[in-house]
Amino acid sequence: xxxxxxIAATAxxxxxxxxxxxxxxxxxxxxxxxxxxxxIEGKAMTSAAARFNATHPKIHVTVTNYGNADYALQKVLxxxxxxxxxxxxxxxxxxxxxxxxxPTAVDLSSRIxxxxxxxNDFWPAERQAVQVGGKVIGMxxxxxxxxxxxxxxxxxxxGIPYPTANWTWDDFRAAAQKLTDPSAKQFGWAYVADxxxxxxxxxxxxxxxxxxxxxxxxxxxxxxxxPAGVQAATLLQQMATVDxxxxxxxxxxxxxxxxxxxxxxxxxxxxxxxxxFPDVDYGVQVLPGLTNHQTISGPDQWVLFNNGSxxxxxxxxxxxxxxxxxxxxxWSTQTGDLPIRASETQLPGYxxxxxxxxxxxxxxxxxxxxxKARPVIANYNEVSQAMGQAIEAVLLGKGQPQxxxxxxxxxxxxxxxxxx
Amino acid sequence: xxxxxxxxxxxxxxxxxxxxxxLIGIFGILxxxxxxxLSFQNNDLLTTPTWVGTQNYHTLVxxxxxxxxxxxxxxxxxxxxxxxxxxxxxxxxLLNARIRFSRFYRTAVFIPVATSTVATGLIxxxxxxxxxxxxxxxxxxxxxxxxxxxxxxxxxxxxxxxMTVWGWLGFDVIVYxxxxxxxxxxxxxxxxxxxxxxxxxxxxVVFPLVSPATLFLIVWSTINALQVFDEIYVTTRGGPLHATxxxxxxxxxxxFEFFHAGYAAAIAEVLFAITLVxxxxxxxxxxxxxxxxx
Amino acid sequence: xxxxxxxxxxHLALMPIAALMLLPLGWMLLxxxxxxxxxxHFPPVLIPSGFHWQNYPxxxxxxxxxxxxxxxxxxxxSAVAGNLVFCSLAGYAFARMRFFGRDVLFVALxxxxxxxxxxxxxxxxxxxxxxxxxxSLPALIVPNLVTPFGIFLLRQFFRTLPIELEEAARxxxxxxxxxxxxxxxxxxxxALATLAIVTFLWTWNDFLWxxxxxxxxxxxxxxxxxxxxxxxxxxxxxxxxAGNVMALAPMLLVFIIGQRWFVQxxxxxxxx
Numbered sequence: 004x005x006x007x008x009x010i011a012a013t014a015x016x017x018x019x020x021x022x023x024x025x026x027x028x029x030x031x032x033x034x035x036x037x038x039x040x041x042x043i044e045g046k047a048m049t050s051a052a053a054r055f056n057a058t059h060p061k062i063h064v065t066v067t068n069y070g071n072a073d074y075a076l077q078k079v080l081x082x083x084x085x086x087x088x089x090x091x092x093x094x095x096x097x098x099x100x101x102x103x104x105x106p107t108a109v110d111l112s113s114r115i116x117x118x119x120x121x122x123n124d125f126w127p128a129e130r131q132a133v134q135v136g137g138k139v140i141g142m143x144x145x146x147x148x149x150x151x152x153x154x155x156x157x158x159x160x161x162g163i164p165y166p167t168a169n170w171t172w173d174d175f176r177a178a179a180q181k182l183t184d185p186s187a188k189q190f191g192w193a194y195v196a197d198x199x200x201x202x203x204x205x206x207x208x209x210x211x212x213x214x215x216x217x218x219x220x221x222x223x224x225x226x227x228x229x230p231a232g233v234q235a236a237t238l239l240q241q242m243a244t245v246d247x248x249x250x251x252x253x254x255x256x257x258x259x260x261x262x263x264x265x266x267x268x269x270x271x272x273x274x275x276x277x278x279x280f281p282d283v284d285y286g287v288q289v290l291p292g293l294t295n296h297q298t299i300s301g302p303d304q305w306v307l308f309n310n311g312s313x314x315x316x317x318x319x320x321x322x323x324x325x326x327x328x329x330x331x332x333x334w335s336t337q338t339g340d341l342p343i344r345a346s347e348t349q350l351p352g353y354x355x356x357x358x359x360x361x362x363x364x365x366x367x368x369x370x371x372x373x374x375k376a377r378p379v380i381a382n383y384n385e386v387s388q389a390m391g392q393a394i395e396a397v398l399l400g401k402g403q404p405q406x407x408x409x410x411x412x413x414x415x416x417x418x419x420x421x422x423x
Numbered sequence: 424x425x426x427x428x429x430x431x432x433x434x435x436x437x438x439x440x441x442x443x444x445x446l447i448g449i450f451g452i453l454x455x456x457x458x459x460x461l462s463f464q465n466n467d468l469l470t471t472p473t474w475v476g477t478q479n480y481h482t483l484v485x486x487x488x489x490x491x492x493x494x495x496x497x498x499x500x501x502x503x504x505x506x507x508x509x510x511x512x513x514x515x516x517l518l519n520a521r522i523r524f525s526r527f528y529r530t531a532v533f534i535p536v537a538t539s540t541v542a543t544g545l546i547x548x549x550x551x552x553x554x555x556x557x558x559x560x561x562x563x564x565x566x567x568x569x570x571x572x573x574x575x576x577x578x579x580x581x582x583x584x585x586m587t588v589w590g591w592l593g594f595d596v597i598v599y600x601x602x603x604x605x606x607x608x609x610x611x612x613x614x615x616x617x618x619x620x621x622x623x624x625x626x627x628v629v630f631p632l633v634s635p636a637t638l639f640l641i642v643w644s645t646i647n648a649l650q651v652f653d654e655i656y657v658t659t660r661g662g663p664l665h666a667t668x669x670x671x672x673x674x675x676x677x678x679f680e681f682f683h684a685g686y687a688a689a690i691a692e693v694l695f696a697i698t699l700v701x702x703x704x705x706x707x708x709x710x711x712x713x714x715x716x717x
Numbered sequence: 718x719x720x721x722x723x724x725x726x727x728h729l730a731l732m733p734i735a736a737l738m739l740l741p742l743g744w745m746l747l748x749x750x751x752x753x754x755x756x757x758h759f760p761p762v763l764i765p766s767g768f769h770w771q772n773y774p775x776x777x778x779x780x781x782x783x784x785x786x787x788x789x790x791x792x793x794x795s796a797v798a799g800n801l802v803f804c805s806l807a808g809y810a811f812a813r814m815r816f817f818g819r820d821v822l823f824v825a826l827x828x829x830x831x832x833x834x835x836x837x838x839x840x841x842x843x844x845x846x847x848x849x850x851x852x853s854l855p856a857l858i859v860p861n862l863v864t865p866f867g868i869f870l871l872r873q874f875f876r877t878l879p880i881e882l883e884e885a886a887r888x889x890x891x892x893x894x895x896x897x898x899x900x901x902x903x904x905x906x907x908a909l910a911t912l913a914i915v916t917f918l919w920t921w922n923d924f925l926w927x928x929x930x931x932x933x934x935x936x937x938x939x940x941x942x943x944x945x946x947x948x949x950x951x952x953x954x955x956x957x958x959a960g961n962v963m964a965l966a967p968m969l970l971v972f973i974i975g976q977r978w979f980v981q982x983x984x985x986x987x988x989x
Binding site for chain 1 (some may be wrong): 467468469470486487526544545548552554555573574576658659660663667679680681682
């Protein structure tokens with residue numbers, strides 16, 4: 004017992020000796036960056052910071068992995084609450100509108116007009132996603148969009164031609180049916196049916212293609228239960244409950260591994276998944292369409308937090324450097340992520356990037372089909388949850404499109420009316 | 424004399440509990456007080472909070488998802504506690520014998536408790552996957568199923584019960600094994616010599632002697648079951664269609680998806696009240712039945 | 718009728734249960750020796766192309782895991798020591814001593830378990846911050862030095878001990894502390910081993926609290942290191958599982974050693 008106590012006491016002493024600090028010393032300004040990257044992206048992040056530090060002697064950037072997804076938000080919120088936040092944090096798109104309300108988040112609206120930023124070079128979806136009520140709350144960090152990824156071998160076996168850029172919903176549904184083989188446990192398509200944002204954003208693309216919208220123009224009323232919404236939900240319903248050509252994923256991302264195992268013919272997915280398909284000869288095509296071939300883009304952001312003007316300025320210098328076309332292309336080439344700027348495609352290194360990641364060029368072109376963005380409002384997540392429950396009910400055969408969407412719209416209207 | 428002894432017992436009693444009371448006071452009671460205040464606020468953790476009185480509680484009363492979450496929590500607890508406590512006592516009885524490989528068996532039973540919930544979630548996601556999973560494959564062999572498990576709103580909560588009982592059984596077994604060491608073999612042998620059967624020996628000798636551990640496990644498991652979260656977070660995330668939305672999952676999504684921390688705190692206060700009632704009832708009933716030896 | 722087989726019938730029940738319980742370890746070991754493409758299959762690949770042991774050194778070198786293990790060990794052993802000392806003291810007082818406010822205090826301690834961490838996380842952070850402990854190992858140790866779980870567990874066990882022994886010791890002039898240390902604790906080895914194992918397990922596996930309160934690599938724990946294999950968009954399952962196996966090893970070791978106390982005491986409590 005006494006020995007254990009000694010161990011404890013020593014442990015306390017040893018531990019308290021090592022303390023960190025990040026204030027400025029000898030003229031060098033320290034900047035901390037929290038990110039959720041692992042593996043290849045994590046290494047790319049560390050090497051970017053090293054390149055920056057080597058060329059900027061007055062600033063020292065330290066990058067830290069702060070966990071993934073939901074946990075990261077809990078960490079950021081606690082840090083903001085305690086005033087112990089970093090200078091820069093990687094935040095998911097759907098949090099932006101909320102984080103923007105914190106007085107600690109720096110409004111970048113005047114800084115993005117500085118020479119060298121070239122704001123309009125970023126994709127429209129990225130720019131929309133950071134504009135919250137007249138503020139600009141971050142710099143684009145990552146951009147995705149949905150395209151149709153298909154297994155060539157399964158198409159060949161079923162004797163059907165590969166998807167084209169002019170595919171309609173009917174073409175798509177018929178192909179999914181032909182690719183389905185219950186005896187081999189093989190499905191034509193997969194859909195994430197957990198009611199989360201994964202469920203909703205794939206529906207959004209269909210909704211927009213049918214000419215509908217999520218909310219009205221001033222974000223005060225739900226519109227997703229329009230005839231366009233019902234049409235989109237009906238497509239999902241028919242395929243899931245009549246054709247049985249859809250594998251319903253319960254949110255654990257089985258669909259990616261199933262696709263890689265040749266069990267699924269087609270996916271609506273983004274470039275982040277391509278590296279999960281090492282064993283499949285896949286093709287990439289724009290989404291099948293109705294009146295058009297719109298897709299949806301899911302941008303994430305770097306958000307700046309105010310730790311005093313000196314550190315804010317240094318953090319801004321880093322972000323400006325990091326999101327410049329040259330650095331962004333280095334990042335894309337190292338990680339396979341899509342270019343965050345249109346002008347990256349004009350740089351000499353771009354061809355090498357496209358060659359290195361087969362299929363990625365379709366995603367880059369597809370960014371032009373990302374015409375609309377999800378509403379950037381504080382209670383978007385609640386609207387999304389209402390929609391997600393409706394779509395999930397339809398997919399599981401537990402409800403009818405019109406009735407479920409109406410009910411969700413009522414809920415969304417209530418949320419929007421309460422406001423924040 | 425007596426009163427002085429009693430007085431010194433007051434002092435030494437408090438001295439004994441002082442370090443624990445101090446630490447738990449700071450890290451336990453203070454945060455709870457903060458949460459209680461939070462429940463009377465409109466607070467998003469980002470901007471200046473506003474006082475709203477009991478409004479959060481009024482909203483709760485008419486929130487259908489909240490009511491569902493209370494039902495799910497209670498159903499889950501009423502299934503989980505007896506299954507895990509009863510199951511672990513049976514298993515501990517099996518393990519508490521001088522047989523070959525007993526060390527191996529005990530270690531095996533402990534492994535799920537030590538495994539990270541992320542890994543556990545992955546495994547159950549595979550076992551219980553409706554189309555390709557092992558469970559449906561095996562059940563198909565005996566002409567049962569296929570079942571939807573996590574994907575069927577009518578089965579998801581029970582699947583969570585099965586998964587968590589499996590995961591926590593080893594924990595209760597350890598406590599019971601420790602308690603069984605306090606059962607003198609001489610007593611068991613004496614009962615046997617008196618002609619008592621296995622069941623009678625268990626019922627009248629062993630069971631009463633481990634009853635303090637049973638009370639402990641029931642109170643402890645109930646407190647934990649009412650707060651079940653991790654296993655749901657890594658599998659169903661409250662779905663499908665809210666079928667596994669329990670109280671803590673609901674308050675988590677209110678606080679960290681919808682930024683309604685005040686509302687989340689109000690849910691926590693209701694949960695606190697429910698738990699307190701359960702625990703006090705159990706301790707009160709337990710103290711009349713539990714046998715503390717001597 | 719005599720049992721006809723040469724082994725105990727208990728094995729017939731215990732074998733399948735053990736198999737079911739070994740599933741996670743089997744799964745982790747299997748994934749940890751696969752290639753990354755093999756790990757990206759569903760249903761899973763059950764017979765990997767070979768033993769890719771390289772995942773272990775790769776996982777170990779992906780981050781300063783030596784440092785993380787040392788940090789986790791410091792934190793965990795401190796928490797175990799703290800719990801053994803403070804829970805014994807408090808558990809004994811609640812079991813055997815009559816003092817003013819005892820029952821109310823006991824319920825108050827239990828009550829601290831009844832509010833979920835998701836709600837108390839932020840105020841706990843603010844308190845730790847006020848103490849100047851953020852981003853240091855004491856931030857992981859101090860709040861875990863004593864748990865209501867341990868107090869309750871030991872209180873229950875202490876109450877089952879034969880009180881005559883304690884009374885006899887007091888007659889011999891032993892103080893309360895003397896009785897606790899010389900009589901009660903030696904008789905409570907199974908319970909103390911249980912508390913030690915459980916505290917070890919919880920502290921070692923704790924994730925959310927370290928994530929929130931630690932912000933630098935130097936002070937990181939094993940679980941924080943493992944989380945880095947799960948990125949925002951991709952998870953490296955082979956390295957994650959190799960890391961998980963390595964993180965599980967100390968816990969298994971502690972359990973296997975701790976078991977001695979469960980078995981040995983069977984013979985040694987002949988006192989009763």
